[in-house]
Amino acid sequence: MNDYDVIVVGGGPGGSTVASLTAMDGHRVLLLDKEIFPRYQIGESLLPATVHGVCAMLGVREEIEKAGFVRKRGGTFRWGANPEPWTFSFAASERMAGPTSHAYQVERTRFDTMLLDNAKRLGVDVRQGHRVTGTLRDGGRINGVRYVDDSGREQQATARFVVDASGNTSRLHHDVGGRREYSPHFRNLAVFGYFTGGHRMPAPNAGNVLCVAFADGWFWYIPLSDTLTSVGAVVRHEATGRVRGDLDTAYAGLIDDCPLIGKLLGDAARATDPPYDTLRVRKDYSYDRTSLWCPGMILVGDAACFIDPVFSSGVHLATYSALLAARSINSTLAGLVQEERCLAEFEARYRREFALFHDFLRAFYELSADERSYFSYASELTGGDHTDAAAFVDLVGGVSSTDFAGRLMGEVLAEGARLQLRGVLGDAAGAEPPMFPGGLVPSPDGRRWLVPDV
Numbered sequence: 001m002n003d004y005d006v007i008v009v010g011g012g013p014g015g016s017t018v019a020s021l022t023a024m025d026g027h028r029v030l031l032l033d034k035e036i037f038p039r040y041q042i043g044e045s046l047l048p049a050t051v052h053g054v055c056a057m058l059g060v061r062e063e064i065e066k067a068g069f070v071r072k073r074g075g076t077f078r079w080g081a082n083p084e085p086w087t088f089s090f091a092a093s094e095r096m097a098g099p100t101s102h103a104y105q106v107e108r109t110r111f112d113t114m115l116l117d118n119a120k121r122l123g124v125d126v127r128q129g130h131r132v133t134g135t136l137r138d139g140g141r142i143n144g145v146r147y148v149d150d151s152g153r154e155q156q157a158t159a160r161f162v163v164d165a166s167g168n169t170s171r172l173h174h175d176v177g178g179r180r181e182y183s184p185h186f187r188n189l190a191v192f193g194y195f196t197g198g199h200r201m202p203a204p205n206a207g208n209v210l211c212v213a214f215a216d217g218w219f220w221y222i223p224l225s226d227t228l229t230s231v232g233a234v235v236r237h238e239a240t241g242r243v244r245g246d247l248d249t250a251y252a253g254l255i256d257d258c259p260l261i262g263k264l265l266g267d268a269a270r271a272t273d274p275p276y277d278t279l280r281v282r283k284d285y286s287y288d289r290t291s292l293w294c295p296g297m298i299l300v301g302d303a304a305c306f307i308d309p310v311f312s313s314g315v316h317l318a319t320y321s322a323l324l325a326a327r328s329i330n331s332t333l334a335g336l337v338q339e340e341r342c343l344a345e346f347e348a349r350y351r352r353e354f355a356l357f358h359d360f361l362r363a364f365y366e367l368s369a370d371e372r373s374y375f376s377y378a379s380e381l382t383g384g385d386h387t388d389a390a391a392f393v394d395l396v397g398g399v400s401s402t403d404f405a406g407r408l409m410g411e412v413l414a415e416g417a418r419l420q421l422r423g424v425l426g427d428a429a430g431a432e433p434p435m436f437p438g439g440l441v442p443s444p445d446g447r448r449w450l451v452p453d454v
């Protein structure tokens, strides 16, 4: 009764994605989350690759497009040597031109619930209020989990694969071996809350994420509706002493130090309805792992790694790693490719995407640079032959991985968008070459790995 093909721990974007994509391949999937949804999570600013790539593959893109989330055309920055705010828009990248050149600012309570409900519709056995307490092992292989169910009873379930998608508070990630390594470069602390009544930037950038640097760090200003705004201060390690004592006073003091944020807030008041009535603090959130899998177990999303809030890469990396994990599980269970080879492909692609964002964000924090330096650095990193500005947009849009380009060209977009992208991408609509010499390629439906014809 309690035996599955796949057990997924955690029902955030990473967990819902891997559970859905393996259920779509016909597998029996159990997803356990300790919370009852809707539950709060930070990470509200998405990238187009999540909406138009992964969410399209999950069949939930249209629902998201219709959900009334604030449309995000790009980002506006008061950052670096330039005293004036500057804006990039996703439409500046050819790969994201047309109807895919936007993302959304989402209330995670709603967004995550939509993905989880979608997983349920796809046949995943979703159980909320179920807390996983450990993994089971058979010889050298992880083959299940122990959990406490919603009535407090201890239970066990077994599976061919366990996926840890339980986020930054994961207790299971140790079980793949290796260790979590905290970044020596990103050691910031974030304190964040919500306001009603803040001003918006002028059209067409009203839905953009706004990032404003100040002496001790930077602020995000994310419009979540016409009236609700998420406002967070990311404080440099050296200045974290400012966030001691009374949190409200510390937060207000940080806002006072950032006049542009103060001006935009104007007479706005702190939100009073849950979950937005609380100030929250997060620290120690920038880390990587020396191992991302072991036989029978895979880490995705924040359970594996996270870099930094600037540029909204968290949900992208969570859903992208979940897609890579799902391909690996589906191909192994179908007997198409050996587990070890699939998971080596998973790890290589995941690490490449992480490193691309990581290295770029490090450069971005060098406040002495201006935006032209960011563009050329992005071009250097992506090694593309397109313009510097387009390389920058590709990078921050999460599509510098060719994975999404193929998928974006596939069946997932509306006919009009497909035609438009086909026009832009030309040959890119065809089969994808391997990303690494001797590597695997995605199947036409994007859910499995295949050994390429040589």
Ligand SMILES: Cc1cc2nc3c(=O)[nH]c(=O)nc-3n(C[C@H](O)[C@H](O)[C@H](O)COP(=O)(O)OP(=O)(O)OC[C@H]3O[C@@H](n4cnc5c(N)ncnc54)[C@H](O)[C@@H]3O)c2cc1C
Pocket: 009, 010, 011, 012, 013, 014, 015, 032, 033, 034, 035, 039, 041, 042, 043, 044, 045, 046, 047, 130, 131, 132, 133, 165, 166, 167, 168, 169, 170, 171, 190, 232, 282, 285, 300, 301, 302, 303, 306, 308, 309, 311, 312, 313, 314, 315, 316, 318
């Ligand atoms: C300050 C800050 C700002 C950020 N801003 C952004 C942003 O603007 N855009 C962006 O894309 N990302 C942002 N992020 C990152 C984003 O929050 C994460 O990358 C993202 O939520 C990861 O998704 P996930 O599915 O891996 O984990 P989560 O969304 O954390 O989901 C994990 C789930 O696992 C469940 N769980 C935990 N333990 C157990 C257990 N033992 N048993 C069962 N279930 C369990 C939890 O209840 C939870 O539902 C930000 C992060 C920080 C710290």
